[in-house]
Amino acid sequence: MGCGKKDDVLGVSRDNCVCEVVRAIKDIQDAAEDVCECPTNCFQEPLGSLVNPTKRNRVDTRVFTLKTADGSPFHAFFRDDKCACVSIFFRVEEVFDNCCATLRVIKPVKHDGEAVDLTKGGKIDLGAVCEVDRFERTDDCVTVDLSCFCAIQCIADVDLDICED
Template identity: 75%
Template structure:
């Protein structure tokens, strides 16, 4: 199956690798345990396996980035007062209708807790500055969510397993 194609499996249902990865991330988040493994594969179980060093912290979220057909990171807006309020980092909240998902937008932060402006030096704030992505040291959950059709994406990259205190709210 390639990007943009809506191939059917043997039973006639639409399939999509990004859908399957996001579904797996949701299952891993729901079954979060304290056992960790090492590789940064999105299918790595349990939640916390992408934490470095392993077993260093509790995790309730697998942070990921979605890529469009041209390889650029998908972005969404969030409410904020100290930046351009754009993020490429997400947490899956729900999956429905086979391949749609509700994603929580995550605010990228520096070590000091300031928001990383992912639009960087772009004067018109139209594009993601990939150099600015290197400044991201952590994430904060926002109250902003977006609903997406996962069949529109060609790739997914898992970034980290983190504790956003989602279950404590």
């Protein structure tokens, strides 16, 4: 099944492959963690209950990137102490309504601890991706329709101290 196609060669309707991969990543993460919720999830109730999760020590995240129909990396903003930044790296928090997902934006970090600036001239600078040495969690999430993406690439399994013990 290729990008944008709803049927396979036999004319049988299939789910979007990116949806299936993100669901599988969520299942893998769930098997390795206790109770986890994105602190900025728009569906968090009651109003005012957005809090930071407690830290723990073990791998809890599969970092991945998504590509749009034109092949460019999907990006989202995250807040940093020093600036509003852009990332192409994500962690799945929830999959719902068949092919929608809440994704946590993951901060790309250099060896010196500074965030990697992935932009140049208002566009994603793929050369800057080579500067990424590790990842850190953010409290920023984005809700997406996974059927809008044509590719997903898993980058690393890391501990971002996302979950409670």
